Amino acid sequence: xxxxxxxxxxxxxxxxxxxxxxxxxxxxxxxxxxxxxxxxxxxxxxxxxxxxxxxxxxxxxxxxxxxxxxxxxxxxxxxxxxxxxxxxxxxxxxxxxxxxxxxxxxxxxxxxxxxxxxxxxxxxxxxxxxxxxxxxxxxxxxxxxxxxxxxxxxxxxxxxxxxxxxxxxxxxxxxxxxxxxxxxxxxx
Amino acid sequence: xxxxxxxxxxxxxxxxxxxxxxxxxxxxxxxxxxxxxxxxxxxxxxxxxxxxxxxxxxxxxxxxxxxxxxxxxxxxxxxxxxxxxxxxxxxxxxxxxxxxxxxxxxxxxxxxxxxxxxxx
Numbered sequence: 001x002x003x004x005x006x007x008x009x010x011x012x013x014x015x016x017x018x019x020x021x022x023x024x025x026x027x028x029x030x031x032x033x034x035x036x037x038x039x040x041x042x043x044x045x046x047x048x049x050x051x052x053x054x055x056x057x058x059x060x061x062x063x064x065x066x067x068x069x070x071x072x073x074x075x076x077x078x079x080x081x082x083x084x085x086x087x088x089x090x091x092x093x094x095x096x097x098x099x100x101x102x103x104x105x106x107x108x109x110x111x112x113x114x115x116x117x118x119x120x121x122x123x124x125x126x127x128x129x130x131x132x133x134x135x136x137x138x139x140x141x142x143x144x145x146x147x148x149x150x151x152x153x154x155x156x157x158x159x160x161x162x163x164x165x166x167x168x169x170x171x172x173x174x175x176x177x178x179x180x181x182x183x184x185x186x187x188x
Numbered sequence: 189x190x191x192x193x194x195x196x197x198x199x200x201x202x203x204x205x206x207x208x209x210x211x212x213x214x215x216x217x218x219x220x221x222x223x224x225x226x227x228x229x230x231x232x233x234x235x236x237x238x239x240x241x242x243x244x245x246x247x248x249x250x251x252x253x254x255x256x257x258x259x260x261x262x263x264x265x266x267x268x269x270x271x272x273x274x275x276x277x278x279x280x281x282x283x284x285x286x287x288x289x290x291x292x293x294x295x296x297x298x299x300x301x302x303x304x305x306x307x308x
Contacts, residue, residue, distance in 0.1 A: 003300050005298050007295075011282055012280065016276045016279070017278075022302065023299075025297070025298050025300070027296050028294075029292065029294075044279055048278050049277070049280070050279070052281075052284070054283070055285065057287070092290040093285075093287060
């Protein structure tokens with residue numbers, strides 16, 4: 001019986017095959033569950049054709065968006081994020097909602113090991129009204145089946161204008177003063 | 189006329205191959221399938237010749253073999269079927285992530301042809 005090993009690079013491969021029906025299996029696919037290959041049968045007919053196959057992964061990535069980009073920071077309360085290619089121009093899969101704790105969860109992502117991580121790219125699309133989005137495409141090296149990452153969303157700054165007048169003589173501007181504003185929500 | 193005992197050494201370039209042996213009177217003496225390159229089979233016949241009909245898929249070969257006067261003899265019959273090269277077609281294969289749809293960067297898929305049905 002004829003046997004072919006087809007190498008896939010960047011999602012595509014090709015092979016000239018004898019006509020007939022084949023059983024297909026994945027024999028090398030880092031980051032993926034090779035038993036999940038579908039379909040597992042392929043028929044070569046009398047003309048050139050394309051066979052489309054898919055593989056599933058079992059990793060889970062949790063991304064927390066907060067004001068520090070580290071554990072414990074004040075989280076945003078809503079937003080959206082999506083998986084992309086390295087340029088951020090091509091989106092893959094669904095847009096994921098960021099919940100009220102600033103968390104977005106990506107299920108079924110491929111993963112590698114600490115020594116050989118599987119790199120994925122993401123782009124934040126929106127943040128909540130009080131925070132700025134992280135503008136750049138960011139990469140995550142999935143080195144374990146379950147992984148957590150943090151992305152910084154700085155608090156928005158809004159220009160404020162103030163007046164200081166004499167309390168006893170209405171509208172008399174105070175000539176020279178310094179006011180201090182301390183953030184009641186500051187973690188310092 | 190006496191029966192002759194004939195040992196046929198049959199060589200066939202293709203298997204499985206169905207062979208029918210006829211007497212000179214066109215009666216079927218023996219019918220069998222060849223599973224290997226060389227097969228031996230004994231037959232008995234009275235005539236001065238035998239005819240062999242071999243079939244492999246869509247190919248057939250017909251041979252007439254003259255017999256000696258000997259009551260016991262050994263004959264060699266060779267069936268040389270044409271080698272037909274299988275027709276090959278290019279296939280383009282795509283492999284993508286099932287959840288997110290992006291192309292998988294690096295993988296190897298094995299395609300193992302399923303056994304063809306036996307056709308004699």
